[in-house]
Amino acid sequence: MVNSTNPNFERQVAVLIDFENVGLSSIQWLFDKISDIGRITIKRAYADWSTARSTREQVLQLGIEPVHLFHMASSGKNSSDIKLVIDSIDLLYQSPIDTFVIVSSDSDFVPLVSKLRSGGKTVIGAGRKLTASRALVISCDRYFYLDESTTQRNNITDLQQTRSSELLIRSVRSAMDEEGRVVGSKLRQTLQRLDPSFDFRTLGHATFTRYLESSPDVKISRPKGPGDIVVELLEYTNSINIKDTSSGVSTTEVDGEIWANIDVAWSKRASRSRSGNSMPGPSAAIIAAKVLGVSKLSSSKYKTLQKLLDSSEILSKSWTREGNSIIKV
Missing domain, CATH: 3.40.50.1010 (5'-nuclease)
Known part of the structure; x- marks a missing residue:
């Protein structure tokens, strides 16, 4: 041998x-x-x-x-x-x-x-x-x-992006430790084991780190010295932030952070569209649900995208609905 x-x-x-x-x-x-x-x-x-x-x-x-x-x-x-x-x-x-x-x-x-x-x-x-x-x-x-x-980056469909997002979330959940974290190299192995056809380059990214940076689903931390990146799910960190209200953090502060996180996540997703400033309504709802820490937007207190926009001054100033799309103002 x-x-x-x-x-x-x-x-x-x-x-x-x-x-x-x-x-x-x-x-x-x-x-x-x-x-x-x-x-x-x-x-x-x-x-x-x-x-x-x-x-x-x-x-x-x-x-x-x-x-x-x-x-x-x-x-x-x-x-x-x-x-x-x-x-x-x-x-x-x-x-x-x-x-x-x-x-x-x-x-x-x-x-x-x-x-x-x-x-x-x-x-x-x-x-x-x-x-x-x-x-x-x-x-x-x-x-x-x-x-x-x-395949060119411009040909990447919303369906491909959604499937990639779902796979990434599954992989982080599968590989993360008790604190909700996983190192980049282990996450990459898990992604390829769950889907042997996964290749971040086909999604338009030169490196695995850049692929993660473009995702609205995860948060990346870099060590001060040499070492691997650490990846966390945004929905996991946001759920921790929401729990912090019991220890003296005001609901207004928590809500403001959630709206800001949704705004950032939507902006990242919209920047990958052909127009550079829009995305399908269903994609926006999925992203918002993840940030809110629920399985789907209808399970939250906001129920619909319109109610979500109406409830947030940050989102209503930056985003508007047009048909079945969400557009950055």
Whole structure:
């Protein structure tokens, strides 16, 4: 067995491509993505190459070994998929490969991924976002969407932002200590374990810290000296602030801080929209509920966005409703 504690240890990576499922576009981008994981010693693409002659030159230029299998009309199974599985099992038992990259969106590979992981191997998946099986994505240690190589920040949808926000909150709750805190490195590991496809870069951020700084859901603290950042949920810290009223802090002071926190959180969220100053009403309600420490705005004493705006001089001066959107004045 290879000793990973050896300073000269280098992971051996095998990339196995279900060509007929994903093609070759963005494969070089994928190679670049996984280049820091280890040395790619095996690169194979499985297909009936007699019907894919136009791409054979590209395969060779990328240093990929084409594995050719004729389609059998009478077979109900894809022979290329079967060959990919057989080769993976051979490599599992007869080679020093410790990281497998399965390039496919097909859920049929879920049992293979489970087998490789149970054998102590790291499994990375890659495929097209629109067709990727969710079962396959969550069965891998990591999963890259090949479409993300061309995704621009302007194309990030409100749904993506909402899902990212929900994942971040779940991850902090899962990893935080008794004081509601978690260090950045542990939080990042938890995020990727809960969703192997998570990648802050696809949300337009150069670093994980910048991703956290852009979130209206968390508060970041930096140590005075060297060390990791510390992350807390805003809803957790705000609930503590509200409890402080019993120790002499006035309700007016607490309310003022809550309105200010909502204003800051809304401003961060609105700055990421195309207009730079607006957001959907449902997103504003979710953010406000988090700051108030409730599951949803309707569970608070304000019930609706309009009542929330009417109750706060700070918010009513800075924000207005227009249809189903909240706009910064």
